[in-house]
Amino acid sequence: DAGVTQSPTHLIKTRGQQVTLRCSPKSGHDTVSWYQQALGQGPQFIFQYYEEEERQRGNFPDRFSGHQFPNYSSELNVNALLLGDSALYLCASSLVGAGEQYFGPGTRLTVT
Amino acid sequence: AQTVTQSQPEMSVQEAETVTLSCTYDTSENNYYLFWYKQPPSRQMILVIRQEAYKQQNATENRFSVNFQKAAKSFSLKISDSQLGDTAMYFCAFMIYSGAGSYQLTFGKGTKLSVIP
Numbered sequence: 001d002a003g004v005t006q007s008p009t010h011l012i013k014t015r016g017q018q019v020t021l022r023c024s025p026k027s028g029h030d031t032v033s034w035y036q037q038a039l040g041q042g043p044q045f046i047f048q049y050y051e052e053e054e055r056q057r058g059n060f061p062d063r064f065s066g067h068q069f070p071n072y073s074s075e076l077n078v079n080a081l082l083l084g085d086s087a088l089y090l091c092a093s094s095l096v097g098a099g100e101q102y103f104g105p106g107t108r109l110t111v112t
Numbered sequence: 113a114q115t116v117t118q119s120q121p122e123m124s125v126q127e128a129e130t131v132t133l134s135c136t137y138d139t140s141e142n143n144y145y146l147f148w149y150k151q152p153p154s155r156q157m158i159l160v161i162r163q164e165a166y167k168q169q170n171a172t173e174n175r176f177s178v179n180f181q182k183a184a185k186s187f188s189l190k191i192s193d194s195q196l197g198d199t200a201m202y203f204c205a206f207m208i209y210s211g212a213g214s215y216q217l218t219f220g221k222g223t224k225l226s227v228i229p
Contacts, residue, residue: 040221043157
């Protein structure tokens, strides 16, 4: 049973560029949440997708957008990258109505 | 807004000993979950244990147990018989829950635990 997978593992981008991160949820899960984890900090909630719609959003600017596909996989897009966007981006999946969220290994984004 | 506070940035424990990590939270909600997650250097966030706020009984998972004090809004993690593989960052997390589904996790800043041989 595959767990949550994310791609790519690492990514280096330049300020002003755009980036797309991808996530496949754990088998049987239908809800995907994205978190940003700055170095030395706890993860911060970006948004959550269910039934291909953004259901909840944290305190992040509109430069951060996402999408969920019919197979429940998800993408996180960040436009006009800033140095401060450098972080570990974590995807978590869950089943609607259940409490636990299961995390993927993350994508390390470095903005230079 | 919900907040989670972990007041111990770093802790260490001898192998085979017991250690307790502290967590307090602030919320006006009555229906919620609390979690402890472990993040080893490999950075994969692993669920250690969960506690539903409506349950009075403290959760236990093998060597891991919690002390949940709802009135005090306290949720500590006890690790018994510490092992070298327990070395990791430990995050306390809070989630408001409703019948419509689970929502966002709010995390503390973490406690770095080192198990010493």
